[in-house]
Amino acid sequence: MRHHLVLRVIAKMLIPFILLFGLYVQFHGDFGPGGGFQAGVIFAAAFILYALVFGDDQARKVVPDKALIVLVPLGLILYAVTGFYGLFLEGNFLDYNVLLNSPKAGQHIGIFIVELGVGITVAAVMISIFRAYAGRTRAIDDEDW
């Protein structure tokens, strides 16, 4: 993709906005349409676009494989820990009411953290799936087309 100047410039311009939109969908999820799953996919789309335009090797420098191995479980752990935290405060599993002083604030913070966990895991899994396919050795090299 060395000579596709237009693609590279446009991708560079778009990627920050995709990331920003991903964050918007993530954190506005409890007021409007959105949430962790959708946000994670949008967020991952930015990285996948980057990998498509600048190459898989370059993308691996941005998000190394080791980081993905941490991020995939991290989201789920975040989710489950929120659930377990309620147990320590004498609530039931995933009981957000007890997380903060008032149930309303508790519900806010609870869904916020849980959706953040979902977002992290979904984004990391999406990038991993893309990478699992893109990282395979190619039958035909790019130059041979």
Add this chain to the structure above:
Amino acid sequence: MTNWLHHIPILIVAVPLISAPICILFTFGANRKAAWFWTLLVSWFAFLCSIYLLNHVLENGIISYHLGSWEPPLGIEYRIDLINAFVLLIVSGISAIAIPFGRLVVDKEIEPDRQILFYTTYLLCLTGLLGVTITGDAFNIFVFLEISSLSSYVLIAMGVRSDRRALTAAYNYLILGTVGATFFVIGLGFLYMVTGTLNIMDLSDRLTHLADNKAVHAGYAFIIIGLALKVALFPMHVWLPNSYTYAPSLISIFLAATATKVSIYVLLRFLFKVFGFSFDFIPLTLTFIFLPLAITAIFFGSVGAIYQTNIKRLFAYSSVAQIGYIVMGIALSNTIGLTAAVLHIFNHALIKGAIFMAAGCLVFRVGKLTTYTIRGLGKEMPWTFAALVLAGLSLIGIPTTVGFISKWYLLLGIMENGWWPIIPLIVIGSLLAVVYMWKIIEAAYFFQAPQDRAPVKEVPLELLIPLWVLVGCNFYFGIQTEITIRIAKEAATILLGNSP
């Protein structure tokens, strides 16, 4: 202070769930042994929890746990009665005994750098099966069913190192399993459309007045077909033989003993508790669809097993037949028949667990298992083969084994319904089991070892002890039948009764 005992219903699912992502993090120490030990701890924890739950249910009745403190039917409810407490015990018990067996076997069969991921996936599979069993929310059942199914596709595919056909087997299972799960969720969609609820108790309350609703009928058909696919009821069993054959040994043990059992539990729950006998087409389904299919399954599975040369495949076909026995117990739809079905869910888990464990020992030493490669092994691996033969006797249904108990109750149930013509069929089914077990015994004890095979040693104690514990259970619960029969009888009464 938190009363932790009160939270055991969620801990039994949530602890395996959170241990799976933690298990991935062992990658950084690249410590396979730690991952195995972690899985072992979690399995034993789940086993202890399930014993506590079963005890608690036996003494105090139904447990209801509200997730996030949302009251049902709005929130998700974990509802444990005797039936699912029993199935929980089966799933976690098999896992608790299979994992100690698994370390050496997994070391041999799975690539070193994939073992940690293997254990992670295993933990997810365990979570899924426990979750399906414990939850009282119909959609939650679907979610956990998918967790367990998706992870078992991956686990089966990991048998690829010994045989590349594991990939096609897993793919086959993936397609059929997904069709099954999709049918199930479409059916749930119909029910939700009509009733507006997903809580099982609430669903069954509301459905009593909707026996003539066409959408409910469609939902019923979708759910039953979807579950029958998951149960591997003939003729929807085609995914089963290859999956069990080419899966890694540990997974063959675990799935053969638990996965179809959990689906049968869900089938029981939907047939008798969600729809119930207010639907006059349920007895119809049971008598005119399930009964013929069960009989065909028994014969097809047993005869199919006789013609197999691959030992694991032979036992996989025998599983198809055994599922036939369980479904026949359901089809009888009287208390004794259902007792037999619930009993056989437990007993068959013990039998097939022991048999596939013995097969795992053989794979450990010989590699590919066929009636040719095991020739003469009876002398070289006496303990493994003695265990295999004893478990085989239990499979056939010799008195003092668990196999006898469940077949006895099945016969009693058939007599109660007066379906005399079926009784010879059960006897013939058992005789067919003698035939395929004899094939193995003949090869192992009455043939000389092939020339091209180096002499093999008996497997180490680490493998023999779990194997013999399971074989011991086969006899213990075949003689001390009070507990299992009491639980199975009460479970059958709950299923047939009108009370929740």
